[in-house]
Amino acid sequence: MRVQGPGAPGGPGASWDSSGTELLPAGHRVGDWVVTEPIGAGGWATVYAGTRSGADAPGAAQEPREVALKIMPTSGLAPRQARSVAEAARREVEIGVRAGHPRLIRLLDSTVLSAPGHPALDGAIVLVMERAGASLRDLLGAGITEAEGARLIAGICEGLAHLHRSGWVHADLKPENVLIGEDGSVKLSDFGLAAELTTGTHGHGPPMGTLDYLPPERWRAPLGELGVEVRPSADIWALGVVIHEVFASGAPLFSGATPVARGAAVQEYAAGRAPLRMANGVPEFWRALATDCLAPTHAARAAHTAESLLERIAVRQAAPSVPRSRTGRFGRATRIALLALAACGAIGPAIWSYAGHTGREAAPGGRVGIAEPPLQVRVFNAEKGCRERTDRDPRCSLGLAIDPMRPYTAGNVVPTRVWHADVLEADCQLLSGEVVIDESDTRSTHWFRIRLPSAGPGGGPGAEPGAIAWLPAVRTKDRPPLPGCPAPTAAR
Numbered sequence: 001m002r003v004q005g006p007g008a009p010g011g012p013g014a015s016w017d018s019s020g021t022e023l024l025p026a027g028h029r030v031g032d033w034v035v036t037e038p039i040g041a042g043g044w045a046t047v048y049a050g051t052r053s054g055a056d057a058p059g060a061a062q063e064p065r066e067v068a069l070k071i072m073p074t075s076g077l078a079p080r081q082a083r084s085v086a087e088a089a090r091r092e093v094e095i096g097v098r099a100g101h102p103r104l105i106r107l108l109d110s111t112v113l114s115a116p117g118h119p120a121l122d123g124a125i126v127l128v129m130e131r132a133g134a135s136l137r138d139l140l141g142a143g144i145t146e147a148e149g150a151r152l153i154a155g156i157c158e159g160l161a162h163l164h165r166s167g168w169v170h171a172d173l174k175p176e177n178v179l180i181g182e183d184g185s186v187k188l189s190d191f192g193l194a195a196e197l198t199t200g201t202h203g204h205g206p207p208m209g210t211l212d213y214l215p216p217e218r219w220r221a222p223l224g225e226l227g228v229e230v231r232p233s234a235d236i237w238a239l240g241v242v243i244h245e246v247f248a249s250g251a252p253l254f255s256g257a258t259p260v261a262r263g264a265a266v267q268e269y270a271a272g273r274a275p276l277r278m279a280n281g282v283p284e285f286w287r288a289l290a291t292d293c294l295a296p297t298h299a300a301r302a303a304h305t306a307e308s309l310l311e312r313i314a315v316r317q318a319a320p321s322v323p324r325s326r327t328g329r330f331g332r333a334t335r336i337a338l339l340a341l342a343a344c345g346a347i348g349p350a351i352w353s354y355a356g357h358t359g360r361e362a363a364p365g366g367r368v369g370i371a372e373p374p375l376q377v378r379v380f381n382a383e384k385g386c387r388e389r390t391d392r393d394p395r396c397s398l399g400l401a402i403d404p405m406r407p408y409t410a411g412n413v414v415p416t417r418v419w420h421a422d423v424l425e426a427d428c429q430l431l432s433g434e435v436v437i438d439e440s441d442t443r444s445t446h447w448f449r450i451r452l453p454s455a456g457p458g459g460g461p462g463a464e465p466g467a468i469a470w471l472p473a474v475r476t477k478d479r480p481p482l483p484g485c486p487a488p489t490a491a492r
């Protein structure tokens with residue numbers, strides 16, 4: 001349940017949520033949808049399972065048949081409360097329209113109910129969403145393996161990284177708002193408190209939130225005309241709390257009988273008067289990651305972005321299959337070879353392609369309408385001077401590898417060159433390829449399999465149709481949610 005944040009004046013509470021589930025009986029029709037059963041309720045809304053009433057309606061074939069209907073009643077609320085509900089719905093719709101991503105629950109439609117004969121429903125806002133199978137909260141009690149926890153947390157980081165890149169802070173990250181699709185994929189939901197980063201560094205949101213996930217600075221945040229200041233680092237704090245819960249079977253990180261008492265424990269920790277005490281079962285890597293997320297001040301936490309955390313998780317996931325001696329091999333000589341790659345011209349033997357691979361296989365679960373590979377990645381050149389020029393100077397060109405399992409040296413690149421900001425199509429990712437260290441010392445074993453554009457993005461030699469190559473993940477800031485690549489041992 002979400003409640004008002006500390007120090008907030010009155011606002012919509014959770015008073016009607018328990019009775020809300022009776023609002024819509026099974027069989028009730030909402031636009032093109034028929035209610036089947038209640039799924040859940042929060043402070044603003046009751047969520048029902050719905051199914052399409054007319055399968056033959058125009059466009060029906062493109063839409064899922066099973067949906068979730070989030071009903072946000074406004075009648076009976078004080079005008080200010082009704083405005084808050086309408087604002088929350090507006091933010092959900094705005095994110096749905098402007099920031100769609102496979103790691104965010106998909107908004108299909110929104111409408112306002114007209115039900116003059118049913119005063120409790122009249123004027124209610126309805127959000128029609130893709131339906132998830134469960135929430136992370138549902139999974140916590142059963143215990144989550146480290147591998148599964150890693151996958152779930154990586155999915156949350158991908159969703160946050162996308163939101164932050166798109167200029168939004170979620171501001172209410174918690175296990176209830178991490179949904180699990182029927183194919184097991186992670187989807188962030190509930191953007192009713194999301195804040196747009198209007199200044200680039202922070203935005204403003206209503207003085208509300210879920211107390212157990214609020215960062216220390218929010219407990220003292222002044223309430224201005226625009227609301228309270230919200231920064232992406234607030235989501236990172238909440239992520240730290242969630243990481244702990246994932247590996248501690250849902251046990252709260254800060255002790256106290258009530259959310260307010262636990263908030264006092266947060267303040268004690270932030271003031272340096274109490275240590276962070278995580279459950280013993282939290283594995284070392286995740287303990288370290290959560291500790292960084294839970295840095296007590298915004299300034300200390302800001303260094304740990306969702307992208308950088310994702311990168312650390314990717315490297316860690318790749319680590320067990322990379323023998324230590326192999327990683328240790330890459331000293332100065334390899335690094336110099338890597339740097340040389342940024343400047344060398346077109347070099348390299350034949351292009352490696354997978355016979356019979358189309359790159360258009362449906363994602364697991366194959367849901368219609370959810371983004372499927374290939375997905376776009378934009379090339380990033382760590383050399384600042386190269387990012388500022390658009391003349392495709394050969395010295396600023398970057399090479400794509402032929403084989404991600406061999407050192408990324410001049411002899412292992414395809415003829416097609418790419419430049420900063422080129423957009424490439426990736427169809428899968430490999431977390432445990434050869435180590436690559438870029439010019440800014442970022443080290444990664446993560447690679448994307450790229451379909452080479454037949455014209456050559458730089459106007460260089462074109463590739464044969466369907467040819468592929470490999471982009472080291474250090475050469476892009478994007479982290480599209482791609483499936484894993486099959487082990488690249490295929491014919492060369």
Ligand SMILES: Nc1ncnc2c1ncn2[C@@H]1O[C@H](COP(=O)(O)OP(=O)(O)OP(=O)(O)O)[C@@H](O)[C@H]1O
Pocket residue numbers: 001002039040041042043044045046047068070105129130131132133134135172176177179189190192
């Ligand atoms: N698309 C969906 N598919 C399946 N279940 C969903 C979906 N959206 C929400 N739910 C379920 O309904 C519950 C309430 O939804 P939601 O959190 O969006 O409502 P809310 O009133 O904004 O909640 P809160 O006040 O706790 O933030 C969720 O915890 C989740 O279990």
